[in-house]
Amino acid sequence: xxxxxxxxxxxxxxxxxxxxxxxxxKDYSMEIQEGEFVAILGPSGCGxxxxxxxxxxxxxxxxxxxxxxxxxxxxxxKKMPQEVLRKMGFIFQQPNMLPWFxxxxxxxxxxxxxxxxxxxxxxxxxELLEMVGLKEYANAYPSEISGGMLQRAGxxxxxxxxxxxxxxxxxxxALDELTREQMNMELLDIWSxxxxxxxxxxxxxxxxxLLSSRVxxxxxxxxRLVETVDLNLPRPRQLSMITQPEFIEYRQxxxxxxxxxxLSKIK
Amino acid sequence: MAKNxxxxxxxxxxxxxxxxxxxxxxxxxxxxxxLEIGLRVFDVPAYVMPTPTNILIGTIKSFDIILPDxxxxxxxxxxxxxxxIPAGIVLAALFSQFDIIVKAMQPVVIWLxxxxxxTLIPLMTLxxxxxxxxxxxxxxxxxxxxxxxxxxxxxxxVEQEKLEFxxxxxxxxFETFIHITFMNALPQVFTGIKxxxxxxxxxxxxxxxxxxxxxxxxxxIKFLKYSNFEQSYxxxxxxxxxxxxxxxxxxxxxxxxxxxKK
Amino acid sequence: MKKKSRISSVAAPVVSFLLIFFxxxxxxxxxxxxxxxxxxxxxxxxxxVVDFPEFWPHILVTLEVVxxxxxxxxxxxxxxxxxxxxxxxxxxxxxxxxxxxxxxxxISLIPLLMLMMGYGLNMRITTVxxxxxAVINMNACTGFNNVPVIRKELMQSMGASPVKxxxxxxxxxxxxxxxxxxxxxxxxxxxxxxxxxxxxxxxxLGSQIIKYSQYLKTTQSFACIFYVTIIGLIMYxxxxxxxxxxxxxKE
Numbered sequence: 001x002x003x004x005x006x007x008x009x010x011x012x013x014x015x016x017x018x019x020x021x022x023x024x025x026k027d028y029s030m031e032i033q034e035g036e037f038v039a040i041l042g043p044s045g046c047g048x049x050x051x052x053x054x055x056x057x058x059x060x061x062x063x064x065x066x067x068x069x070x071x072x073x074x075x076x077x078k079k080m081p082q083e084v085l086r087k088m089g090f091i092f093q094q095p096n097m098l099p100w101f102x103x104x105x106x107x108x109x110x111x112x113x114x115x116x117x118x119x120x121x122x123x124x125x126x127e128l129l130e131m132v133g134l135k136e137y138a139n140a141y142p143s144e145i146s147g148g149m150l151q152r153a154g155x156x157x158x159x160x161x162x163x164x165x166x167x168x169x170x171x172x173x174a175l176d177e178l179t180r181e182q183m184n185m186e187l188l189d190i191w192s193x194x195x196x197x198x199x200x201x202x203x204x205x206x207x208x209x210l211l212s213s214r215v216x217x218x219x220x221x222x223x224r225l226v227e228t229v230d231l232n233l234p235r236p237r238q239l240s241m242i243t244q245p246e247f248i249e250y251r252q253x254x255x256x257x258x259x260x261x262x263l264s265k266i267k
Numbered sequence: 268m269a270k271n272x273x274x275x276x277x278x279x280x281x282x283x284x285x286x287x288x289x290x291x292x293x294x295x296x297x298x299x300x301x302l303e304i305g306l307r308v309f310d311v312p313a314y315v316m317p318t319p320t321n322i323l324i325g326t327i328k329s330f331d332i333i334l335p336d337x338x339x340x341x342x343x344x345x346x347x348x349x350x351x352i353p354a355g356i357v358l359a360a361l362f363s364q365f366d367i368i369v370k371a372m373q374p375v376v377i378w379l380x381x382x383x384x385x386t387l388i389p390l391m392t393l394x395x396x397x398x399x400x401x402x403x404x405x406x407x408x409x410x411x412x413x414x415x416x417x418x419x420x421x422x423x424x425v426e427q428e429k430l431e432f433x434x435x436x437x438x439x440x441f442e443t444f445i446h447i448t449f450m451n452a453l454p455q456v457f458t459g460i461k462x463x464x465x466x467x468x469x470x471x472x473x474x475x476x477x478x479x480x481x482x483x484x485x486x487x488i489k490f491l492k493y494s495n496f497e498q499s500y501x502x503x504x505x506x507x508x509x510x511x512x513x514x515x516x517x518x519x520x521x522x523x524x525x526x527x528k529k
Numbered sequence: 530m531k532k533k534s535r536i537s538s539v540a541a542p543v544v545s546f547l548l549i550f551f552x553x554x555x556x557x558x559x560x561x562x563x564x565x566x567x568x569x570x571x572x573x574x575x576x577x578v579v580d581f582p583e584f585w586p587h588i589l590v591t592l593e594v595v596x597x598x599x600x601x602x603x604x605x606x607x608x609x610x611x612x613x614x615x616x617x618x619x620x621x622x623x624x625x626x627x628x629x630x631x632x633x634x635x636i637s638l639i640p641l642l643m644l645m646m647g648y649g650l651n652m653r654i655t656t657v658x659x660x661x662x663a664v665i666n667m668n669a670c671t672g673f674n675n676v677p678v679i680r681k682e683l684m685q686s687m688g689a690s691p692v693k694x695x696x697x698x699x700x701x702x703x704x705x706x707x708x709x710x711x712x713x714x715x716x717x718x719x720x721x722x723x724x725x726x727x728x729x730x731x732x733x734l735g736s737q738i739i740k741y742s743q744y745l746k747t748t749q750s751f752a753c754i755f756y757v758t759i760i761g762l763i764m765y766x767x768x769x770x771x772x773x774x775x776x777x778x779k780e
Contacts, residue, residue, distance in 0.1 A: 018284060058685045082688040090686040096679050099778040100701040109697070113687040143779035282649045290622035314647055326621075340759035375549070381761035383720035384729075386735075386754040389742035393566065461715070465664075467633040476639065477739070488640050496641075503637045510632035 003070045004031040005197045006055065006165065011064035013050050023222035024050040028064070030216055030225065034164075037191055037198045039212035041205065041254065047223020048201045052167050056090050058081075062182070068165070088113055088205070089158030091168040095150035097142035103153050104129070104138040110161045121160075128156040131184070148179040165197045173202070181239060184211060188237055205254045209247060210237055217257045227257045299487040317497045324380045325497025326446055329490075337505055339399070342472055343482065344509060347394070347406025348467045353412025354407065354516040362415075363422035363448070373419065379412035385476065392478060399481040402474040408462040408469035417459025421452025457521040464517060568748035576752040590733040590754055591722055594650060594758060596655025599718045603711065606665030611695070613666075614673040614731065627670055630663035636724045648730035653722065660721040661714040668710025672703025708772040715764040723757060732762075 013025040032038050051148055053059040055066055057073070057080025064207045066074045073084045075083065085155045089110070129135045132152040137145050142153075151172060151200040172180040182214050188211060191198055202208050208215045208230060219226040231250055233241065241247050299319050305311075306318045317325070326333065388405055395401050400472045425448050433443040475484025483502050490499040550570040556562070559567045564572060577584075613623045639656055646652035676699055684694040726735025734753045741750040 002779075053682070057688065058682050079688060085686065085688040088686070090683070092679055092683065094679060094682050098680065098698060098701070099780050100704075100776075110687050112697075113684075113693060117583045141778055239765045284621075286618070286621045290618060291625045292709050294622045331656055367537065370538045370547035374542035375545055377749065377765070378758065378762070379724075381716060381719070381765050382754070382758045382760070383716075383723045385720060386723055386738055386757055388727075390747060392744060393745070393747065429766075437716060453676060465632055468632070469636060469724075472634045472637050473720075473727070476636075476724065477727050483636060486639060491640050491644065499641060503641075506637045507629065507633035510634060512630050514628065515631040 002033065004067070005034040005069065006030075006032040006037070006199070007053075007067040007070075008051075009067065011051075011066045012062050013047070013054060013059065013067060014062045023120050024220040025054070026224045028223075028225050030228070032090055032197060032199065034197055035195045036214065037212050038214045038216065039200045039202055039208035040218060041100065041202055041208045041257065041258070042223075043203060043220060044220030045219040045223075046220045048110075048218050051218075052090075052169050053197060053200055056167055057085055057090055058090075078193045082114065086161055087163055088165045088167055089161065089163040091154055091158045091166065091171040093170045095142070095147070095154040096159075097150055097153060099142050102139050102141055103145065104254060106142065107153060107160055108138075108158045110157060114161050116161060124162065125160060128160060130131065131190075132156055147174060148183070151175060151179075153184065155183075155190075159190075159194075159196075163196070165199065168198065168200045170203065171202050172207075181206075185239065187211065192236060205251055205258065206242060209233070209250045209254065210239075210242065215254060217254065219260075226260075228259075229254060250265065275375050285521050287370060289347045292366050299348070301355060306470075313493070313496045317500055321497045323501045324347065324502070327503025329495070329501075333483075333486060333502060333505070336481060336483050336502075339476070339481050340483040340506070341509060343400070343474075344406060344467050344471045344513065346462065347403045347471070348513065349409050350403070351410035351414055351463055351467065355411045355459065356418050356456060357421055358411070358415045359418035360444070362447075369419065369423055373416075376412055376416045376419065379408075380416050384409040384412075385477075388474055388477045395448055397478065397480070399478065402471060402478065402482070405474040406467045406470045410467045414463045415461040417462065418452060418456045418518055421455030422448055438476065453525050457517065457525060461514060461521075464513045468506065468513070472506060564751045565747050566598060568751055572678070572748050573751045573755060576748045577755060580749055582735070583751065584734075584756060586734060586755070587734050587737050588760075590650075591726065591757070592760055593737070594653045594725075594733065595718050595722045597765070598654045598722070599661060599764070601654070602658045602662035602714055602718070604664055604703060606662040606710070607669050607707070608663070609668035610666045610673060614670055620670075620674070624670070627663070627667050633666045634665075634720055635660045635663070639725055639728055643729055653725045653729065653733075656725050657718050657721050661717040664712040664713045664717055665707070666768055668706045668713070669703060672706030673699060675706070676702045693765040704776045706771075708768065708776065711768050712765060715768055716761065719757060719764070 008028050008030045011025060011028045012023070015022045015024055022193055028051065040048050040051065050059060054061050054074065061074045065072050066082060068087060080194070097103070098109070101109070108121075108125055109127065111117070111125070113201045122200065126135070129138050132155065134145075134149060134153060134156075137149060141149055145153075152173075155171065175183065184207060187198075190196075199210075200211055213231055215229045215231065216225055216226065217227040217229065229250070233246060233250070302316075303318050303320060306316060313321070362368050362376075384405065387408070391401060391404065397406070429447050429451065430443065433447050438446070471482065472484040476488070477483050480490070483490035483506050487499045487502045490496075490502065542614065554571060555569060555601050559681035568576075613619055613627065636656065638659070642652050642656055646655065680698050680702060681694075684698050689697070721731070723735040723738075727739055731740070734757050737753045738750050738757075740745070765778060
């Protein structure tokens, strides 16, 4: 079998506070193949954000290992090396644009940090801006454009250094329903064109089923993997599919898993 | 009300992080020991800086001389400060009633904040005589404008939605001011009061320097004249303690009242 | 409508200043207050112009001390704030002392500093620096500590170096707080400078205020006070303009 793109091997994260230790993620293992679109689904407080932040080197692991392309990437008390980080792009729940930079400067920020210079990369910025329809707003400041546009900018900022993996932390959670559906379709379009590996975090069951090929369901207290569900739905996916019986079946199945999680325990 | 208590308790708990108390104490110990050893090893003369222990001993020995000046300075700062707070807030409240007055008076208040009021000390002797108690006035005019300016800023930046809400439930103008405008501005009011603390102590000490005769500022100079360096440093430490105590008291009150501030 | 409100926001303060000076003038005229007690504003303005050659050297001294002191205080305050906020432990250990430095009227050191360093410019500048860096430091610390976590994560996700993170993210995030500190520091700098000049030597506007008031030349005294205000006003406006130029974005 092929080497998995991303592999979690019994990863645990414990946050130590003054008087207690909280297990955010417990003994989590998963394997994601190159080019897959997987979703991690769970109620708030289940540690899914912690999980994705460990993968991107923002939060260090307590125990267990994370592999990317077969290479161990988490090291005790050490920053993740830049060549590993370059393989990933992180999309936050909020647009997280720096207000003092123009849209274009914001999107070019990863290029500067990763020291990628030259006409090729400039062209990349232009193409991405064009792709999400932000070309005319390239020189606008973040405070001057709408929430949907900002989130699009957030998506292409994560893609500008041509990463192989996109990590998305409830990326469209803060948007209204209509914009959100539209963004999801655009995302599927981007995925089919580029073939990147996508890890998509969400608490929305419908969104998880609509987008991904496999759903990891997480439970709380401690945050852990409860169930893995493979979705055999045809691609390309369309919004109209949400009324089809297979779709509804998967949705109900996931709802049952989520329903089993004792929500009263969530803080 | 019960919920209020819960918040108060949570805030208390947050404050009790031992690191926040232990770490500064460790720093204090390091500074104390470091100075004590450093000053002895390098044989630093007392007029540059006496060792902390000598400052402590000297101050305790002469404490009966210092005490009247200490009490005087505390009195001046506290009375002045206690008048400046309501004065600043009331002025801001009056100004904020009409847009046009805000526009007219805000630059005047900024002008008063920028002007070091201690420039008036020499003239005040002329106007009011040499009674040391008149230094209260220096403290008042030094602290009032900054309190007024911050409060005014708080009063005029009320979210429109909150005012509309007050209108929707038919609140009177007075009720709206107390419950919406004033409460909304409280964080800024406290910022102003904290800055007022700093300005008051500066005002009081400068007044001592200029008018002499009484107060800790005056005592520093008197001690220096007779080369009692330990005692002068002791006075400086006492002034610093007055400043930080006042600030801490205001912060503590703020924490009790402005529970919603993060 | 907008134009109208702009006119009123310029006209209103002009009117209020004129009104204040008019009432002052009238009060002096009607009550026949002698000039040594309280001079008329018109006389003060006249003195500001007529006696200008006499004031000028002292204005220069005060301006020099305030500006140099202030310009040194900025990097000192910012550097210390950067160091202190770089580690949580250091932050916890130092934060009470940062407040302590601000609340201490460091001008109480003036007599001792005079003893060590004499009456010269060095001593004056030192006093201005130590009184004004603390407030820059405190506000910068507040700004650095309040940087949104999500922005730190953005820089971490790219593995940005500490310098890049500081320049591109931390510093701009804290800019508004830093400017608040600068504005307060400017006020502290002028106040301190005057306080030093009261005690030290016979140059600078502070010393002149004392001198003229001792000779009952109250008009000249007031003229000096007004010049002090003008120095403060210039610094305050320069900082405000710099803030508008630099912090041009909306959060």
